[in-house]
Every structure is written in C-alpha cells, then in structure tokens.
Amino acid sequence: MLTLLGVATVVVGFAVRLNPLLVVTLAAFVTGLAAGLTPIAVLEAFGKAFNDNRFVTAAYLVLPVIGVVERAGLQERARALIGRFRGVSVGPFLIGYLAFRQITSALGLTSIAGHAQSVRPMVAPMAEGAVEAQTGPLDEATRQDVRAMASATDNIGLFFGEDIFLAIGSILLMVGFLATSGIVIDPLHLSLWAIPTAIVAFVLHAARLLLFDRRLRRRGGA
Amino acid sequence: MIKLSAVYILAGLVFAAFAVLSALDRNNSRRFGNAAFWGLVALSFLAGDALGDLGNGVLVLGLAGIAGFGLLGRGQPATTSPEDRKALAERFGDRLCSSRPSPCPSSSLSGCWS
Numbered sequence: 001m002l003t004l005l006g007v008a009t010v011v012v013g014f015a016v017r018l019n020p021l022l023v024v025t026l027a028a029f030v031t032g033l034a035a036g037l038t039p040i041a042v043l044e045a046f047g048k049a050f051n052d053n054r055f056v057t058a059a060y061l062v063l064p065v066i067g068v069v070e071r072a073g074l075q076e077r078a079r080a081l082i083g084r085f086r087g088v089s090v091g092p093f094l095i096g097y098l099a100f101r102q103i104t105s106a107l108g109l110t111s112i113a114g115h116a117q118s119v120r121p122m123v124a125p126m127a128e129g130a131v132e133a134q135t136g137p138l139d140e141a142t143r144q145d146v147r148a149m150a151s152a153t154d155n156i157g158l159f160f161g162e163d164i165f166l167a168i169g170s171i172l173l174m175v176g177f178l179a180t181s182g183i184v185i186d187p188l189h190l191s192l193w194a195i196p197t198a199i200v201a202f203v204l205h206a207a208r209l210l211l212f213d214r215r216l217r218r219r220g221g222a
Numbered sequence: 223m224i225k226l227s228a229v230y231i232l233a234g235l236v237f238a239a240f241a242v243l244s245a246l247d248r249n250n251s252r253r254f255g256n257a258a259f260w261g262l263v264a265l266s267f268l269a270g271d272a273l274g275d276l277g278n279g280v281l282v283l284g285l286a287g288i289a290g291f292g293l294l295g296r297g298q299p300a301t302t303s304p305e306d307r308k309a310l311a312e313r314f315g316d317r318l319c320s321s322r323p324s325p326c327p328s329s330s331l332s333g334c335w336s
Contacts, residue, residue: 022290025283040276047278051270055226057263058233071302073311 006031053176056169066111090130090146091213094153095206097123101157102198106164115154124150135220142216149212153205160201163194234267244297252295259288 006027013023032042088096104112111117127150132138138146162168171194175187237260244256262284270278288294302310 019290019292021286025286025290043279043283044275045279046282047273047275047280050282051266051273051275051278054266054270055229058229058267061229061233061236064236071307071310072314073302073307073309077311077314 102161105161238264250297255293
C-alpha cells in the first residue's frame with residue numbers, strides 16, 4: 001500500500017506546478033523506496049526499464065523530416081487548406097476541421113495544427129464569423145460557446161486520430177509494456193483497432209456539431 | 223525486415239549528430255545542455271546494452287535532470303521566414319502533406335514484433 005505514495009507524489013507535484021519530468025522521476029523513486037528497494041536497486045530498475053523501452057525514443061528519427069517539411073511551409077499550407085472553407089455554416093465547417101485534424105493525426109502530422117497554430121488564429125475566428133453570418137452579432141456567452149466548441153473539436157480530432165498512427169509514443173509504450181509482461185502484440189494491431197473508436201468519435205462529435213449549429217440558429221432567431 | 227539493432231545504431235548516430243550540431247550552435251545560450259542531453263540519448267542507443275542496469279539508471283537521471291532543471295534551450299537557426307514559407311507553400315502545394323514518408327522505425331519495429 002505504501003507504494004501508492006508514488007501516486008500521491010505525482011498529485012502533489014503537479015498541483016504545486018513543479019517540472020513534470022522531475023515530479024515523475026521523484027515519484028518513481030518514492031514508489032521504489034516504499035516497495036522496500038534500496039536506492040541503488042531503484043536506479044537499476046530505472047535503467048533496465050529505460051533500456052528495454054528505448055525504441056519509443058527512436059520515433060524521433062522523423063524530426064529532421066518534419067523540420068524540412070515545415071521549413072518548406074507545411075503550416076502555411078495547412079492554413080490555406082483550412083481557409084478554403086470560408087462561407088460555410090459553422091456545423092459543417094467544424095466537421096470539416098475535425099476530419100482534417102483526425103486524418104492528419106492518423107498520418108502522424110500532429111503538429112500541423114493545434115490550439116496555438118490553427119484554432120486561435122484561424123478556426124475560432126472563422127467559426128465565429130460563420131455564426132455571425134447566420135445570426136448577426138454575437139453576445140459574449142455565445143461567442144465563448146463557439147470558441148469552446150472549436151477548441152473541443154481540435155482536441156477530439158487529435159486525440160482519436162493520433163492513436164491510429166503507428167509511431168506515436170502511446171502505442172509504442174503499450175506494446176513495450178505488454179511485451180515485458182509476456183504478451184507480444186504487433187503495433188499494427190493496436191493501430192488498426194484504434195480505427196473503429198476514431199470513426200465512432202467522429203460520428204458522435206459531428207452529430208454534436210450539427211445540433212450545436214441548429215441550436216445557435218434557433219437562438220439567433222434566423 | 224530491417225533488424226531493430228540496425229535502427230538503434232541509426233538512431234544513435236542521428237542523435238549524436240544532433241548533439242554535435244547543438245554544441246556548435248553559437249546562437250543558443252544553452253547549447254551544451256542540449257548537446258549533453260542528445261549525447262546521453264545517443265549513448266543509450268549505441269551502447270545501452272553494454273552500460274548495464276546501473277549505468278542506464280544514471281543515464282536516465284542525467285536526462286531527467288538536464289531537462290527537468292531547464293538546461294535545454296533553443297537556438298536561432300538560419301531558416302525561412304514566414305513570408306518565404308508562404309511562397310514555398312504555394313509552390314509545393316499538397317505535396318508537402320503526401321510527401322512525408324511513413325516513419326521508418328515503426329515499420330521495422332512492427333516487423334520485429336511478429
């Protein structure tokens with residue numbers, strides 16, 4: 001039971017806003033010591049686990065490729081693509097953005113869009129503009145609702161799309177962890193099984209967006 | 223299938239290159255922190271099995287310490303400006319998205335697991 005002190009360390013550490021990496025390292029040490037291991041034994045357990053799972057870091061081999069493509073204007077291209085959706089109602093527009101985000105995340109392009117790169121400068125203003133075109137000037141509450149929905153769309157698209165991507169850290173970590181417990185799974189299987197979930201998430205959120213669109217139109221009296 | 227050990231050597235060499243390039247980057251005030259970090263990662267890939275458990279444990283502490291205590295930084299490399307990128311984006315079009323190759327480590331990794 002004392003090993004749960006590690007969990008407490010994580011909670012307290014994050015609440016106090018310490019650097020997450022240090023918090024996690026400290027929590028791992030606390031857990032090990034609470035389990036009765038000597039500090040040297042904890043260090044050895046760290047080392048063994050790190051060495052066994054280092055292939056997770058091998059995924060960063062793609063960093064130079066991402067650098068080259070971004071240097072050639074990948075984010076600007078993404079912006080141009082999203083900008084083509086001008087003049088569409090907010091529901092279909094955000095559905096289009098959801099599809100874009102999910103598909104690009106499934107292909108591994110997780111940094112092509114995001115809250116800082118696309119939602120704040122583009123998607124949220126375009127969504128607000130789409131609603132205003134339908135129902136006239138927005139009051140503060142509705143404006144915040146639209147922005148929140150745009151952010152939520154980005155989150156959902158990224159989260160359910162990136163699990164389909166083979167080299168994402170979470171998939172590789174799952175594979176590695178199961179392997180150390182004796183269960184050998186092909187990463188491809190994990191990725192393929194993420195596809196039904198992604199489709200369900202898309203359908204559910206698309207339905208929410210259409211209902212949102214309808215609610216806004218009714219609220220605006222159009 | 224490409225063996226996992228070959229991927230590790232490739233990764234080790236690439237990360238060692240990152241370390242060297244970081245150390246040479248005079249625009250970065252924290253270049254030695256960067257170099258140390260990537261150097262340790264490269265060491266893990268190239269010699270991880272030879273280091274033993276305790277050695278790897280110390281390596282992990284080193285990585286966590288360098289990153290956790292804020293010894294990493296960013297330089298200002300000579301790269302394209304936002305306007306240049308806009309022009310390049312128009313030139314290359316959607317080939318930017320489709321030209322990105324499928325990540326090499328994962329296909330060799332999945333081969334090794336089967």
